[in-house]
Amino acid sequence: MTENGVIAEHVTFTGDNGDQISAYAARPVGDGRFPGVVVVHHMPGWDDATKQIALKFAFYGYNAICPNLFNRFGEGSADDVAAVARAAGGKADDEFLGDARGAMDYLRALPTSNGKVGIIGFCSGGRQSYLAACKIPELNAAVDCWGGRVIATEDQLTEQQPVAPIDYTSEMEVPLLGIFGNEDSSPTPEDVDKTEEILKEAGKEYEFFRYDEAGHGFFAVDRPGYRPVQATEAWAEVFRFYEKHLA
Amino acid sequence: MCSWIVEKAEMRGVGKGSDGWFDLKQANVYFDHPFRAAMDHALIIDFVKDPDRPDGRVAVEIDAESAKRLVESINRALTTGEAAHILGDPAHAH
Numbered sequence: 001m002t003e004n005g006v007i008a009e010h011v012t013f014t015g016d017n018g019d020q021i022s023a024y025a026a027r028p029v030g031d032g033r034f035p036g037v038v039v040v041h042h043m044p045g046w047d048d049a050t051k052q053i054a055l056k057f058a059f060y061g062y063n064a065i066c067p068n069l070f071n072r073f074g075e076g077s078a079d080d081v082a083a084v085a086r087a088a089g090g091k092a093d094d095e096f097l098g099d100a101r102g103a104m105d106y107l108r109a110l111p112t113s114n115g116k117v118g119i120i121g122f123c124s125g126g127r128q129s130y131l132a133a134c135k136i137p138e139l140n141a142a143v144d145c146w147g148g149r150v151i152a153t154e155d156q157l158t159e160q161q162p163v164a165p166i167d168y169t170s171e172m173e174v175p176l177l178g179i180f181g182n183e184d185s186s187p188t189p190e191d192v193d194k195t196e197e198i199l200k201e202a203g204k205e206y207e208f209f210r211y212d213e214a215g216h217g218f219f220a221v222d223r224p225g226y227r228p229v230q231a232t233e234a235w236a237e238v239f240r241f242y243e244k245h246l247a
Numbered sequence: 248m249c250s251w252i253v254e255k256a257e258m259r260g261v262g263k264g265s266d267g268w269f270d271l272k273q274a275n276v277y278f279d280h281p282f283r284a285a286m287d288h289a290l291i292i293d294f295v296k297d298p299d300r301p302d303g304r305v306a307v308e309i310d311a312e313s314a315k316r317l318v319e320s321i322n323r324a325l326t327t328g329e330a331a332h333i334l335g336d337p338a339h340a341h
Contacts, residue, residue, distance in 0.1 A: 043251075044282045076301035079282040083306065087275045087298045090251040123280065124251075149250070158251065186250070216287060217280070225287045 002028035006058040008051075013106040015067070016098020023067040023103065024051040026058035033114040035140075035246035036107030038100060039066040040121030040128050042217070043090075045082030046070060049220060050122070060239060062246075063110050067103045069096060090124070092160040093131060100132050104139060116140045116246040120238065121147065123217060127165055133176050134168035141245035143177045143238055146216055148186035150195055166195060169202050176206040177241040179234045181214030181227070209237050253277045255298075262294045262305040269296045269303050281308035290314035 008026035015021035024046075028034055037057045041050035046068040057064035069091050073084040085091065104117045118141035121129035126147025133142035149156060152164035176199070180192045187195070192210060199206045211218065211230040218227040219234070258271040274294050281289035289308040296303025309317070 042280065044280055047282065074299075074301040079306070080301035080304055082282065083275065083293045083295070083304055084299065084301050086251060086277065086279075087253055087255070087273075087293070087295070089253075156250070160251070222285070223287060224285060 002030070002059060002061050004029040006055065008055055008058065011065070011106075013065070013067070013102050015071075015102040016095045019072065021067050021071045021099055021102060023065050023106075024054055025063075025065045025106075026054045027063040027110065027112065028058055028061055030112070032061075032112060034061055034063045034112050035114050035242065036063040036065070036104070036110070036117040037242070037246075038103045038107065038117065038119040038132075039064055040100070040119065040125030041066060041069060042121075042123035042125050043082070043086070045078040045085065047078045047082075049222065050125075053120075053122075062242070063107050063113060065103050065107055067099055069099060089158055089160045091128075093128075093162070096128050097132065097135050100128070101136055101138075104136065114246075118142065118242050118246050121145065122219070123148065126150075130176070131165040131168065133174040134165060134172045137173040139174045141177070141242060142174045143179065143241065145179045145219065146181060146184055146187065148216075150187060151191050166198055169198050169204065172199075172202070172204050175241075175245050176204065177238065178206065178208040179237065180208065180210045181216060181218050181225075181230070182210055182212050183215040186216065207237075207241065209234060250277075250279060252279075258294065262296075264303060264305050266302075272296060273298050278311070278314075282306075284308035284310075286310055 011023050011025045012020045039054045051066050054064040054066040070081045070085040073081050107117045119129050119132050120143035122145045126144040127150050129142050130144045130150050150165045182189050214227040214230040215225050217225050219231045254276040256274045258274050260271050261268050262271045271294050276292050278290050291308050294305040
């Protein structure tokens with residue numbers, strides 16, 4: 001926990017294609033050196049819950065940034081913009097990677113950066129975090145929280161998401177932490193088994209934690225799927241993992 | 248779900264949002280994580296003025312059973328209405 005409090009504000013950074021991307025940034029007060037975390041929002045968009053996760057990281061001593069990945073779909077309330085993004089087929093993977101690199105660079109450029117940056121994503125953001133672990137080797141750690149469609153069938157691939165992230169696993173150079181509920185339907189426990197098998201075969205550095213009596217999104221305190229015991233244990237694993245790779 | 252699957256239906260009619268009535272162009276229908284409803288998954292319908300813009304939207308997030316009841320109600324209303332009115336031609340609907 002930071003002793004001096006945190007500062008949180010809206011900022012912009014340079015994302016994919018040089019576009020200016022809005023973001024919610026939170027950082028500890030003081031002139032120490034802190035690791036950074038890119039917080040990737042879920043499918044319902046750049047919402048309060050995900051911004052509060054950036055605050056949580058700042059509270060525990062991280063410079064955090066939560067980019068508005070739906071920035072280009074228009075301005076408005078998070079739910080209205082997310083509706084446009086969904087109707088358009090969602091965030092394109094290449095554009096996401098450009099924005100994630102920009103967010104990573106933003107964190108490294110902060111005067112209080114210790115030079116290390118991790119990424120964490122939830123739901124569709126978990127899939128994007130896995131993708132980033134494969135495609136952005138300059139990251140120091142990645143956390144995939146119940147990312148669906150890391151494994152995808154041919155008919156699930158789209159113009160925006162043309163390749164299943166699992167197919168990039170051989171390129172992964174970033175340590176990966178996976179958090180999953182055993183009652184989830186996307187990814188299913190079988191999907192998680194298969195992902196782990198492929199990571200193991202490829203000799204990648206990963207840790208998976210899987211929780212009974214927990215489904216999709218069990219960190220979300222404002223949803224019926226919240227599982228306080230499992231969430232508390234899993235959050236502890238996230239901070240232990242980041243302490244190991246980002247300190 | 249975490250999918251980007253959206254069923255789209257072209258609309259002719261109007262909807263009423265926070266800024267008043269507007270012409271509808273499309274309805275986007277999906278079963279996935281809601282924004283507001285305290286459910287893990289919901290059947291979501293966005294009636295939109297323009298699918299490329301965030302303004303002009305009437306949204307509902309309902310559970311699966313509600314959605315099934317809604318479908319039945321719509322079908323019943325259409326069946327009843329068909330017997331009493333000429334459907335498909337707004338000029339004759341009254």
